Amino acid sequence: PGEKRRGESLPPNFTQKLESQQAEEGADIILHCELSKAGVPVEWKKGTQILKSGEKYQMKQKASVNELVIKKVVPEDSGDYMTFKQKLESQQAEEGADIILHCELSKAGVPVEWKKGTQILKSGEKFQMKQKSSVNELVINKVVPEDSGDYSCVCGDQKTKASLSIKGRKRNFTVSWCSGFKFACSCGSLFLTLLFCIFVM
Numbered sequence: 001p002g003e004k005r006r007g008e009s010l011p012p013n014f015t016q017k018l019e020s021q022q023a024e025e026g027a028d029i030i031l032h033c034e035l036s037k038a039g040v041p042v043e044w045k046k047g048t049q050i051l052k053s054g055e056k057y058q059m060k061q062k063a064s065v066n067e068l069v070i071k072k073v074v075p076e077d078s079g080d081y082m083t084f085k086q087k088l089e090s091q092q093a094e095e096g097a098d099i100i101l102h103c104e105l106s107k108a109g110v111p112v113e114w115k116k117g118t119q120i121l122k123s124g125e126k127f128q129m130k131q132k133s134s135v136n137e138l139v140i141n142k143v144v145p146e147d148s149g150d151y152s153c154v155c156g157d158q159k160t161k162a163s164l165s166i167k168g169r170k171r172n173f174t175v176s177w178c179s180g181f182k183f184a185c186s187c188g189s190l191f192l193t194l195l196f197c198i199f200v201m
Contacts, residue, residue, distance in 0.1 A: 012037040014134065015064075018081065018106050029070040031081055033106050038063040042085050042106075048156020051081075080107065088153060088162035095169045099140040103153045103160050108133040113154040140164070 016034035044051040051057045058069040086104035114121040121127045128139040145168045152161040
């Protein structure tokens with residue numbers, strides 16, 4: 001039973017990806033892909049354009065199989081078609097951890113851009129961008145509370161967005177050294193003590 005629950009919590013992945021096709025003008029074309037889970041919503045795109053069902057395009061879903069029907073194709077229909085299948089998921093983490101955000105497209109090698117808010121992220125010591133076939137990953141090393149915010153993966157004019165919340169570590173302060181000084185006040189026998197302490201984290 002425990003193994004079944006773990007399997008059900010895994011994100012869906014492509015068991016069959018889109019394949020390139022050639023066709024004669026006027027034909028009806030069917031592009032299809034298959035996921036590891038049934039009923040997962042997908043989004044169809046031609047390049048960066050989101051496709052909508054209508055006279056030209058028809059989207060169908062049969063269990064885990066998703067189909068895009070292109071009616072009466074013309075040369076202008078040529079191009080790259082893809083689905084933006086697995087979107088980013090929001091995460092929470094402790095300060096100091098390494099975080100991985102990832103999303104998946106139906107086509108491999110499609111360029112994407114990672115952002116935090118409106119800031120474009122670049123690979124370096126803090127952030128690392130990876131692309132493994134159709135999966136795109138953003139690795140954030142040794143997160144701190146300032147890394148909290150909204151992150152997005154942008155493909156053309158489309159994007160998937162998720163929030164990251166970092167919980168800071170508790171700071172415990174201990175006294176390592178103290179010294180006191182006593183001063184006499186001229187108005188009677190009143191003494192004031194000034195205490196200096198050094199605190200370390």
